[in-house]
Amino acid sequence: MTTEDTIKHAAMGVFLKSGFNGARMQEIADIAGVNKAMLHYYFSSKEQLFDKVFSDAMLTLIPELDAIISSDRPLIEKMKAFVTLNFRQHQKHPQLLQFVFNELANNPERMQSHVKCIDPFNKYISYFGEQYLKEVASGNFKEYPLMQLVVIIQGLTEYYHLSRPFLAPFLGQHGVILDKAFEDNLLDQILIILEQLLLNK
Amino acid sequence: MTTEDTIKHAAMGVFLKSGFNGARMQEIADIAGVNKAMLHYYFSSKEQLFDKVFSDAMLTLIPELDAIISSDRPLIEKMKAFVTLNFRQHQKHPQLLQFVFNELANNPERMQSHVKCIDPFNKYISYFGEQYLKEVASGNFKEYPLMQLVVIIQGLTEYYHLSRPFLAPFLGQHGVILDKAFEDNLLDQILIILEQLLLNK
DNA sequence: GTCTATAAGTAGATAGAC
DNA sequence: GTCTATCTACTTATAGAC
Known part of the structure; x- marks a missing residue:
């Protein structure tokens, strides 16, 4: 699994649990086992990361x-x-x-x-x-x-x-x-x- | 309507619209037409204000x-x-x-x-x-x-x-x-x- | 009771070394 | 690609004048 996928997977879990406003980039990074800066390396912003996750969620539905x-x-x-x-x-x-x-x-x-x-x-x-x-x-x-x-x-x-x-x-x-x-x-x-x-x- | 009720009413609207994590005390204050400090005068914290609103919401249900x-x-x-x-x-x-x-x-x-x-x-x-x-x-x-x-x-x-x-x-x-x-x-x-x-x- | 001003802490985001 | 350190902005909360 690539780092990008690891992050996306962690983000999915945190966004599902806490919603966009409740989610913390730090928590996503911790769960993914990477640094917070990596999140912005692969996904420029929280909003963009969320959009990927949300899109996946809708498609799963x-x-x-x-x-x-x-x-x-x-x-x-x-x-x-x-x-x-x-x-x-x-x-x-x-x-x-x-x-x-x-x-x-x-x-x-x-x-x-x-x-x-x-x-x-x-x-x-x-x-x-x-x-x-x-x-x-x-x-x-x-x-x-x-x-x-x-x-x-x-x-x-x-x-x-x-x-x-x-x-x-x-x-x-x-x-x-x-x-x-x-x-x-x-x-x-x-x-x-x-x-x-x-x-x- | 007392100031306390005005605040609670404004808070209800904002919490309903944005949820706890998305709600901003400033927005509640603005809608209630009072200062942010007033919110903490009547309800010591955001959490307490939310609890009052949430309780009312449940009872309305x-x-x-x-x-x-x-x-x-x-x-x-x-x-x-x-x-x-x-x-x-x-x-x-x-x-x-x-x-x-x-x-x-x-x-x-x-x-x-x-x-x-x-x-x-x-x-x-x-x-x-x-x-x-x-x-x-x-x-x-x-x-x-x-x-x-x-x-x-x-x-x-x-x-x-x-x-x-x-x-x-x-x-x-x-x-x-x-x-x-x-x-x-x-x-x-x-x-x-x-x-x-x-x-x- | 109501305000202004500000403190204290936290969030997302970036710069730059390696 | 990955990290450390830091910046900037914002948010809750409080201190203190009126």
Whole structure:
């Protein structure tokens, strides 16, 4: 692994943990095992380093959509596969989504610099929308307004990972631990509900 | 309005916009129309000022649960009323939830100082859980694991408000504007889905 | 209670030796 | 490429006059 990658990896960890404003170049340097000056040698400024990390984070959020969405399996299977993959990815990177949403909330202009990152998501919307409308016309799927449906499905998949820091301590009071078993069970329920939600009867 | 309240109000705005690490005492002072020294006169430190604001934010998140949950209407009606109120409150304070979730993610120990704030939420879980199990036993409600169901319902209600900064620019590309009409429609769909989700047939 | 002025510490960034 | 040392700017916090 090159020094540049080591730094980027360390930066990812620190930015994810503390956000842009909370992150310290010194901490990144310490974790990377290099001097602070090296950070400015490879990335001229904190802002630039952050942009690389943020861009990577956004791209990680866009899972391997194409393989799923472009396949010619039935739409309901595609949707289940999509939700499952999305959920699993957030399991692997629990802080990623909160990080991206928050940096966008604090600094909405940032989205402009990363519009390219959302192309795959646009494709997802287009493909899904097209096929969904066909299924509705055929009477196979229930009818909802498209964009509202997208929000609802994403919410099913992603809300848990956003609310985890809030939920964990207080579900703990009810004797519930947010471990892998809980999450696997949650995903099972989500998939059941997704089917109820979409399929006509 | 006292000077103290003016400061707290200004602080709320700045902390919501920029988070703890991004907030500047100078900006709070400017918006409150007082000198920076006044902030330290009323609240000894930035941390203490933040704690007051954060505590208020958490309490705002807990809507008037009691009136709804303690009433003796049918459970399905209670749930709809609860979801509706929750959704409307986030409409009124769009940054609140993202703010709370993110500060907890950046600084999980903070939850310890604000455990008292989640008492009403615990009550909600207990009451809802008790009644839900009865309805399941009667065959009126579908059966899901309780905590997973709570996460799913909260996700239906709250995900939109968390993802808004991400969704807005790119749903815009599809010609969709996230205005009140969109949100009212979204809430309608959520209530329909909630009913499908809970009621047996 | 409210202000001005300033202290004390820390951050990101750079110069320059090796 | 990598380091040490340092600069400059900014931020929280305080001292003290009014």
